[in-house]
Amino acid sequence: MPPHAPLTPSQITTIKATVPVLAAHGKEITTRFYADVITSNPALKSVFNNTHQATGHQATALAGALYAYAAHIDDLSALTPAVELITHKHASLVIQPAQYEVVGTYLLKNMKLVLGDAATDEIMDAWGAAYWQLADLLIAKEKELYDSTNGWDGWRDFKITRKEKESEAITSFYLEPVDEALKRRAERLAYKPGQYISVNLFVEELDGGVWQARQYSLSDAPGKGYLRISVKREDAVEIGEPRHMAEPGYLSNILHARKEVGDVVNITHPFGDFWYEEGEVSADAPVVLISAGVGLTCLMSILKTVVGEGKGRPVAWIHGSRDEKTRAFRREVGKMAARDEKLRTVFFSSSPADGEEQGRDYDVKGRVDLDQVDKKVLFMDNDQALYFVCGPTQFMLDVESKLKSLGVSGNRIKMELFGTGGVPKV
Template identity: 45%
Template sequence: MTLTDAQISIVKSTAPVLKQHGEAITTVFYHNLITENPSLKNIFSITSQSTGAQPRALAHAVLAYATYIDNLAALSHAVARIAHKHVSLQVEPAQYAIVGQYLIQAIGQVLGDAATPDIVDAWTAAYGVLADVFIGTEGKMYEENEKKDHWRGWRKFRIARKVEESQNISSFYLKPVDGITLPRYLPGQYVSVQVLAPQVGYLQSRQYSLSEAPKEGGMEEYRISVKREEGEAGNGMPGLISNLLHGMQEGAEVEVSHPQGEFYVDPADASKEGVPVVLISVGVGATPLMAILKSLVQAPAKRPVSWIHASRSSSAQPFGEEVRRIVKENPEQVSAHVFLKTVAGTDQAGVHYDFADTRMDLTKLDGERDLHLADKRTEYYICGPETFMVEIRKVLVGLGVERSKVHLELFATGDVADE
C-alpha cells in the first residue's frame, strides 16, 4: 500500500489537530476497542489504561507519524522499540485490522464534521501503510526467533529461586517447564512475563530486563530482578504484576515470551575493543545494566567500564555487593561510583557510597577518568525513570557527548520524549 501526495499532505495538515485532540481520540479509541473486544484486556496493560499512560503514548505516536509521514526514516528507532514490544506481547497481524477500524472510528467520533471524507480516507490509507511496516518488521522477528531458537508464543516457566536484592527488589530465577535449553540473548534485553491477575480477571503482561549475563551455548534459567512497585495513587492497582510476582513462592509457574529489545550491548563485537562504556542508572534501572556489566567483564574484547548508580539508600540499592565484587576482581577495567540520598550509620564512605545526601550529579565525577569524555567513541547506557534519563542525556550532551552515543531504556508505555 502506498500513499498519494495528496493523502500525505492531508495527514501532515492534521498534525495541529492531533496535537490538540490526540489524547481525546486515543482515549475514545481504547474505550471502544476494549469494551467491544474484551479479550484484548489480556494484551493491554490494565494499569496503563487506568492511569491514562497508554492513551497518552498512542497520541504521541500518532502525532509523530503525522509529522514525519513523508520521512518515516526519522521514526525508525521508535518503530524498532514498539515492534520489539509487540513481539514480546505476541501481537498478531490480524489485530492490526481491528485496531485500524476503531482508530478511524474514534477520529470521526471526536472530530465530528471536521473529519471530512478526504481526511478519513487519508488516515485510513496512512494507517494501512504503518500497519504494513509493523507487520513486516514483526514478522521477520517472529521468523528469526522460531528459526533460530524454535520458540514462538508464550512458554511456561517455573520460579526456581527467589533472591532478595534490596528491601523492595528481588531476583527471580526462571526455569522452563519443558526443560529445553534457553537461547542466548543480548545483555540489556528483556522478556515479557504473563500471569493471571485475579484483581481484574484477565491475563496481564509486563516487561522485565534480564539481569544476568547470557552464557555461550544456551542457558538453563533466566534471571529477572523485579521491584515491588507501590503504584500511582488513585489507580486502585499499585504495582499489579510486581506485587503478584513478589507474592509467589518458589515452584510457582508463569508464562514468558522470547527475549526482545533494542537496548543492548553486543559483547562479542571485537570492533569495540577498547571503547569505553558508561552505565548510568537509578534504582531498579540497574537491572539491564547489570547484565551488560557482567557480560563486558567476561568478554574477550576488553572495554573500560564505568558504573554510575544512584539509590535512596544502601538498603534500597540492588546489586551493591555484586558490583563491589566485580570491581575488586577487575580493578583495571571497571570503576564504580554510587550516589546515596540517605546514608545510614553502617554505611562506609568509599565502600557503600561515594557521594552522600545527594541525587546523581555527573559534574561531581572526573570527566576524563569516570565519564571518559576525552574519548569520543565512548558509549553511554542510561536506565531509570524517563525524567531522569532525559535529564542525564541533557547533561552529557552539554558536556560535549554526541547525542547518538547516548542510549536510553524505557520500562513504561511509549517512547522516551525529547528534551
C-alpha cells in the same frame, strides 16, 4: 495479509494538514479509542496494560505516536527509532496481524466521532490509508522478529528455580524452560544484554480475573542456561488528579508475594531495542553504565557481559539509590570490581540511613550528578566511549543533556525507553 496500496501524494498532503488537529485532539481520540475497543473486545484486556489505562499513560503514548507519524508522513525514516521500540514491544506481547484490523477499525471510528463534521471523507480516506501504511510496516518488522527466535514462538512455560532478594524492594527470579527440547537448544535462550521478556500472570483482583503481561529486563549475562529477571515490588501507582496513591503494581506484587521456587510462569522470547553488542565498538572502547533505582537491572546484564568477556575493557558503573537497603546488586558489583581493576564504581545515596558512612557504604550523597563524578571515570577523553542510561524518564533526559554538554555525541548515548510508555524523540 498482503500489503496495502501506498499513500498518494494528495493523501500525504492531507495527513500533514491534520497535524495541528492531532495536537489539539489526539489525547481525546486515543482515550475514547481505548475505552471503546476494550468494551467491545474484552479479550484485549489481556493485551493492554490495566495500570497504564487507569493513569491515561497509554492514551497519551498513542496520541504522541500518531502525532509523530503524521508529522513525518513523507519521511518515515525519521521514525526508525520509534518503529524499533514499538515492534519489539509488540513482539514481546505476541501481537498478531489480525489485531491490527481491530485496532484500525476502532481508531478510525473514534477519530471520526471526535472530529465530527471536520472528518470529511477525504480526511478519513487518507487516514485509513495512512493507518495501513504504518500497520504494514509494523507487521513486516514484527514478522522478522518472530522469525529470529529459533523456533520459540508465543508464550512458553518457565519454572522458577531460584528466588533471591537483592534489596529491600527488588527480588531476582531465575527461570528455566519446562519444555526439555527448549532447554536443550541453548540458542533459543539467547538474547542481547539489555533486552527484556514479557511475563504473563493471572490477576484475580482485576474485573473478576484478567491475564496481564509486563516487561522485565533480563539482569544476567546471556548463555547461562536460565533467564534472570529482577523485579521491584511496586507498592502503588499514581492515578488521576489531584495526584494520589492507589492500586499496587499487580504483577510485581504477585511475583514477590505469591510466586515461589517450583511455580511456573508464562514468558515470551527476549526482545527489546536497547542492548550492548560486542563488536559495535573497538575492543578497548570504554563502556559507561549510568542508572537510578530499578533502572540498574538491564545494565547488570551489560555489566556482567562486558566483564565476562575477559578483554579488559574499561567499564564505569554509576548508580543512584535512596540508601544501602534499596541498592540492589551491591555485593555482586563489588565482587566484580575486586576481580577487575578496569571496573570503576560510583554509588550515590540520596538519603543515607543512620549509620551509613560515606566512603564505605556510598561515594556521594545526593542524587546522581555527573558533575560529582571524576571526568576520568566518565572517560571524557575517549571519543569511542559508549554510554548506557536507564532510570526514570526525567533522569535519563537529564543525564543525556549533561553528557551532550560535556561533548558526548548523541549516537554514543543509549537510553532504555521501554518503561516510559512513550516513543523516542524524532
